[in-house]
Amino acid sequence: MKHTIDNTVTVDNCIFCKIIKGEIPATLLYQDGDFAIIKDLHPRAPLHYLAIPKSHFVTMEDADYYQSQIVGRMLKKISTIKEQLDLVDYRLIVNQGKGAGQSVWHYHVHILGGKQFGDF
Ligand code: 5GP
Ligand code: ZN
Numbered sequence: 584m585k586h587t588i589d590n591t592v593t594v595d596n597c598i599f600c601k602i603i604k605g606e607i608p609a610t611l612l613y614q615d616g617d618f619a620i621i622k623d624l625h626p627r628a629p630l631h632y633l634a635i636p637k638s639h640f641v642t643m644e645d646a647d648y649y650q651s652q653i654v655g656r657m658l659k660k661i662s663t664i665k666e667q668l669d670l671v672d673y674r675l676i677v678n679q680g681k682g683a684g685q686s687v688w689h690y691h692v693h694i695l696g697g698k699q700f701g702d703f
Contacts, residue, residue, distance in 0.1 A: 586642050586680030592688035594639040599689035603637050613664055617653045620661070620668070620694070629697030630669055634661060641688045642679045654690070661694060670696040 610622040623631040673696035678685040
């Protein structure tokens, strides 16, 4: 079964596409040609970043092969620049679909750190 998502969001009215294009301000911590890491606007931990592929897709089900490769590279990059992000141990979260808490319809990985996390 497909995820429950908001189908009215497209590449033209997507918040994260606008951030990537510089049309909406964000605190940018890292970027290369394929993805960006920004501060979350409403942090849920002392350190809360979002890793966002630059090309628009909603969930991993929608990712083509190239986009899925970018996500793999993005996760590796988080690990190699973790000191730059002040991270020691950290939690990565991907909400996929409304029922999982997804509210922005452009794939992103939450990076949470700066505290001791409880059991999941
Ligand atoms: P989701 O609920 O889709 O997994 O996560 C979306 C995240 O995007 C939320 O943590 C929310 O605080 C963050 N967010 C929503 N709008 C903006 C924005 O305009 N700028 C930034 N930096 N974060 C945003
Ligand atoms: Zn987008």
